[in-house]
Amino acid sequence: xxxxxxxxxxRERSLLSKTGFMRALSPSALARLLDSAHITALPARATIFxxxxxxxxxxxxxxxxxxxxxxxxxxxxxxIRICGPGDIFAECLIYGGDIYRFNAQAAENVSLAxxxxxxxxxxxxxxxxxxxxxxxxxxxxxxxxxxxVVNDRLHTAPQRVxxxxxxRCPSDNGPASIRLPYxxxxxxxxxxxxxxxxxxxxxxLRRTGVTVRGRVIQxxxxxxxxxx
Amino acid sequence: xxxxxxxxxxRERSLLSKTGFMRALSPSALARLLDSAHITALPARATIFxxxxxxxxxxxxxxxxxxxxxxxxxxxxxxIRICGPGDIFAECLIYGGDIYRFNAQAAENVSLAxxxxxxxxxxxxxxxxxxxxxxxxxxxxxxxxxxxVVNDRLHTAPQRVxxxxxxRCPSDNGPASIRLPYxxxxxxxxxxxxxxxxxxxxxxLRRTGVTVRGRVIQxxxxxxxxxx
DNA sequence: GGCCCGATTTGACGTCGATCAAACCGGGCC
DNA sequence: GGCCCGGTTTGATCGACGTCAAATCGGGCC
Numbered sequence: 192x193x194x195x196x197x198x199x200x201x202r203e204r205s206l207l208s209k210t211g212f213m214r215a216l217s218p219s220a221l222a223r224l225l226d227s228a229h230i231t232a233l234p235a236r237a238t239i240f241x242x243x244x245x246x247x248x249x250x251x252x253x254x255x256x257x258x259x260x261x262x263x264x265x266x267x268x269x270x271i272r273i274c275g276p277g278d279i280f281a282e283c284l285i286y287g288g289d290i291y292r293f294n295a296q297a298a299e300n301v302s303l304a305x306x307x308x309x310x311x312x313x314x315x316x317x318x319x320x321x322x323x324x325x326x327x328x329x330x331x332x333x334x335x336x337x338x339x340v341v342n343d344r345l346h347t348a349p350q351r352v353x354x355x356x357x358x359r360c361p362s363d364n365g366p367a368s369i370r371l372p373y374x375x376x377x378x379x380x381x382x383x384x385x386x387x388x389x390x391x392x393x394x395x396l397r398r399t400g401v402t403v404r405g406r407v408i409q410x411x412x413x414x415x416x417x418x419x
Numbered sequence: 420x421x422x423x424x425x426x427x428x429x430r431e432r433s434l435l436s437k438t439g440f441m442r443a444l445s446p447s448a449l450a451r452l453l454d455s456a457h458i459t460a461l462p463a464r465a466t467i468f469x470x471x472x473x474x475x476x477x478x479x480x481x482x483x484x485x486x487x488x489x490x491x492x493x494x495x496x497x498x499i500r501i502c503g504p505g506d507i508f509a510e511c512l513i514y515g516g517d518i519y520r521f522n523a524q525a526a527e528n529v530s531l532a533x534x535x536x537x538x539x540x541x542x543x544x545x546x547x548x549x550x551x552x553x554x555x556x557x558x559x560x561x562x563x564x565x566x567x568v569v570n571d572r573l574h575t576a577p578q579r580v581x582x583x584x585x586x587r588c589p590s591d592n593g594p595a596s597i598r599l600p601y602x603x604x605x606x607x608x609x610x611x612x613x614x615x616x617x618x619x620x621x622x623x624l625r626r627t628g629v630t631v632r633g634r635v636i637q638x639x640x641x642x643x644x645x646x647x
Numbered sequence: 648g649g650c651c652c653g654a655t656t657t658g659a660c661g662t663c664g665a666t667c668a669a670a671c672c673g674g675g676c677c
Numbered sequence: 678g679g680c681c682c683g684g685t686t687t688g689a690t691c692g693a694c695g696t697c698a699a700a701t702c703g704g705g706c707c
Contacts, residue, residue: 261569269572271565283565286551287558293565315550322543322550323514329557330515336564337499337521341489343571344497344611347693375655383572385695390656405655405703575663603685616664618686633673 199228199304206253207304210277212328213251220318224311228304239295239303240281246291248305249281255301256373258380261293270380272336273298275372282328285311298377343383348392351382353419356401356410364414371406427456427532434481435532438505440556441479448546452539456532467523467531468509474519476533477509483529484601486608489521498608500564501526503600510556513539526605571611576620579610581647584629584638592642599634 199207204225207213213221230253233239239250242261250257257274271293274280280295285308315321342351355378360367371378379389393403399419400411410416427435432453435441441449458481461467467478470489478485485502499521502508508523513536543549570579583606588595599606607617621631627647628639638644 261573263573267573269569271568283558283561285558286554287562292562293569315554316547319544319547319550322547322554326514326543326550326553326557329554329561330511330513333511333557333561333564334515334520336561336568339568340499340564340571340611341497341521343568345489345491345495383568386655387657387696388694391694394656613665614685615666615687619664622686 196229196231199225199230203228203230203253203304206277207251210251210279211331212279212282212324215320215327216324217318217320220314220321223314224306224321227310228306230302230304232300232302233297235297235299237297237301239297240291242291242294244291246281246284246289246308248307249279249285249311250295251279251304251306252276253302253304255303256298256377257301257303258296258298258377259293260296260380268380269383272332273373273377273381279328282325283332284308285315285325298373339383348382348384348388349395350419351384352389352392352396353399353416355382356408357413357416360410360413362413365412367410367413369408369410371408375406424457424459427453427458431456431458431481431532434505435479438479438507439559440507440510440552443548443555444552445546445548448542448549451542452534452549455538456534458530458532460528460530461525463525463527465525465529467525468519470519470522472519474509474512474517474536476535477507477513477539478523479507479532479534480504481530481532483531484526484605485529485531486524486526486605487521488524488608496608497611500560501601501605501609507556510553511560512536513543513553526601567611576610576612576616577623578647579612580617580620580624581627581644583610584636585641585644588638588641590641593640595638595641597636597638599636603634 207225207228208221213224216224228251239257240246252274254276257278257280259271259274259280260268261271262268272280281291284291311321311325315325342354346354356369357363359369375389376386379386382389384392393401393408396416396419399415401416402409402411435453435456436449441452444452456479467485468474480502482504485506485508487499487502487508488496489499490496500508509519512519539549539553543553570582574582584597585591587597603617604614607614610617612620621629621636624644624647627643629644630637630639
């Protein structure tokens with residue numbers, strides 16, 4: 192499973208220390224955490240961990256995208272979260288159980304940092320900035336997962352897509368252009384849609400001035416999208 | 420909005436200290452927390468807080484049930500979580516923002532304890548058992564919200580109902596009987612269904628040996644339910 | 648610039664669950 | 678015990694989305 196595995200070098204330490212999780216750590220906690228990190232590169236589609244395995248570590252993503260998902264008895268998959276550069280994942284198991292509760296898979300070539308849960312538990316015990324960072328990250332993930340439930344239950348496919356576009360729109364009026372950082376099938380999964388449904392949602396947004404060319408999405412009028 | 424408001428008496432302190440959140444606190448932190456609690460009783464349908472209001476406090480539920488939900492632009496509601504006795508809610512805002520992100524409403528007569536966020540932040544700073552309790556609770560809520568997303572995306576209404584029944588089934592084989600602790604419309608909301616859909620799900624489970632009489636649900640064979 | 652393959656789109660269809668309206672039930676009350 | 682009312686069930690209908698299959702696109706590579 193491991194393609195390359197080494198301690199964090201200067202560039203990687205710098206990337207990691209800029210993440211939301213580590214930005215507010217005390218210098219000493221940050222140093223200890225970075226010293227404990229193992230950096231790994233994995234090819235697209237590689238499995239990082241599987242549901243049910245003992246949860247020894249959590250991860251921070253340096254580059255690429257990772258899919259957290261669960262599989263039903265009949266083999267269908269549902270994405271729980273898509274992680275991008277700077278995100279951490281499986282941190283909910285630091286104090287939440289000893290077994291992974293979902294699968295993690297590289298959606299493309301990724302580079303990630305691995306942290307031993309037990310080490311971090313000890314660090315949190317000694318340094319309150321670590322606990323605070325964990326609590327802030329957990330809260331953030333909880334709130335966005337709640338958003339996800341509400342979105343699924345209240346909004347149709349075109350509304351969810353409009354919502355997605357609006358949240359990554361630089362300006363909040365006039366025209367705009369967005370480039371998706373990943374394949375549309377990944378976006379479909381994160382919105383809880385089949386790829387075909389995402390495609391149809393985009394085409395139903397054409398009447399609202401949205402044009403799609405590959406990964407580039409042109410929005411005629413941001414205000415109009417808000418009305419959907 | 421406040422019907423009755425006082426400091427926790429002996430019985431209430433005892434109830435609170437048995438909750439998952441407070442069970443593992445150090446004696447001194449527990450005492451300080453209980454001293455800071457305000458107990459309130461509210462009638463059914465009362466609003467506890469509204470989305471958008473400044474988040475000054477989080478809550479622990481002593482008795483009754485509370486509905487956390489959001490409302491769409493066109494007035495439809497989606498439940499995010501149903502809290503029961505011993506649950507705490509809105510704790511995701513201790514380190515997660517300064518505004519309530521959903522509405523909280525008493526589903527029936529409730530009694531609840533109110534804790535000032537700022538007080539608890541200070542307590543957590545000084546006593547690591549408090550941070551640990553917060554992290555454990557956040558992790559728990561995050562994991563169950565993830566379960567909720569996956570359930571919505573992978574399971575049909577009868578499957579979700581079967582799932583619900585199985586998780587509160589005392590035994591794991593043979594016949595069993597369950598009494599719902601709340602109205603069916605509340606259960607419908609927590610499963611992400613309209614009340615009519617819940618009713619139809621129950622009636623489709625009749626062929627699997629499930630009978631419903633008011634709030635009492637008889638399960639002919641628990642094993643059979645697992646097959647759904 | 649053209650080729651090729653996997654990703655995306657389009658079409659046709661079926662199923663699930665929301666919605667509205669009407670009938671029904673059960674539990675609290677007198 | 679009977680009445681009443683809110684909660685629940687049932688029926689009919691509809692729209693949204695999943696699935697399968699076939700056509701098309703786009704981006705990387707030579």
